[in-house]
Amino acid sequence: MTAEQQLVDAALRTWKSNADRVEKFFQPLSEEQLQQEIAPGRNRLIYLWGHLASVSDGLFPLLGIGPRLHPELDAMFVTNPDRAATALPSATELQDIAAEIDRELWRVFSQWSATDWLAKHTAVSDDEFVREPHRNRFSVLLSRTAHMAFHYGQAILVKPRS
Amino acid sequence: MTAEQQLVDAALRTWKSNADRVEKFFQPLSEEQLQQEIAPGRNRLIYLWGHLASVSDGLFPLLGIGPRLHPELDAMFVTNPDRAATALPSATELQDIAAEIDRELWRVFSQWSATDWLAKHTAVSDDEFVREPHRNRFSVLLSRTAHMAFHYGQAILVKPRS
Secondary structure (H helix, E strand, O other): OOHHHHHHHHHHHHHHHHHHHHHHHHOOOOOOHHHOEOOOOOOEHHHHHHHHHHHHHOHHHHOOOOOOOOOOHHHHHOOOOOOOOOOOOOHHHHHHHHHHHHHHHHHHHOOOOHHHHHOEOOOOOHHHHHHOOOOEHHHHHHHHHHHHHHHHHHHOOOOOOO | OOHHHHHHHHHHHHHHHHHHHHHHHHOOOOOOHHHOEOOOOOOEHHHHHHHHHHHHHOHHHHOOOOOOOOOOHHHHHOOOOOOOOOOOOOHHHHHHHHHHHHHHHHHHHOOOOHHHHOOEOOOOOHHHHHHOOOOEHHHHHHHHHHHHHHHHHHHOOOOOOO
């Protein structure tokens, strides 16, 4: 592997290990367990999970891969706070949705070269990118990895009831 | 900048923005505010802050930079749970300690080349590193960035009392 490939490989491993621990934590939870709050009066687990899935789903357009797979998640889990949406996906539905998003992203991520990763993301104009070349896909990958860890740290404060 | 340098630059920016938001959150807190728990019966803010500082301090030996600046933090904030240590640094002491560790790490980090980052860390033997070249300093940087984000997500659940 070249140095470039090794640097990308390290970032992909960190993404993957964070995505995997999120999935491992949330996937087994029941409908009832997902209703638990991370702290009194704070977000419920189902909101955190849907939020992570929706933000990951937003990577398809942001990284120029294609349209979102589940645009309906945004209003439920990102643009509105927890408890604002009247209907949320069931635990089983969210299991499938989250796994699908993770799987499809990983299929693309694992094939991209360093050059692909250093291309601009779609929220930056060509002009801006000349001045600010650090606004690339790789930066998005790293900041979204930190975003996953941020909410995972909150989620595991809940001790799931059996 | 070469592709290698751009990839390293992105990782350093993500480290720095996470380190900065941790510092910005904790530095202004009073002794009393640091006693608050992130959730009922869970770690206090002072423990999270000392924990982050101590884990960062451990990067000096782990990345082969030199000895720890504050080895005394380990027993207080890493190897033992919160409330096990009888004496902890004061808020003012921890402000200085955390800022010093961040500053000294950054001085080294900001000078390293891609080759420096891809060198092995000191917890891997030469033999292991041949088989597992992904166990490099860069991987440590990325996983510790996620570690900061993980605990930062917990810390901000506390609404500091004025």
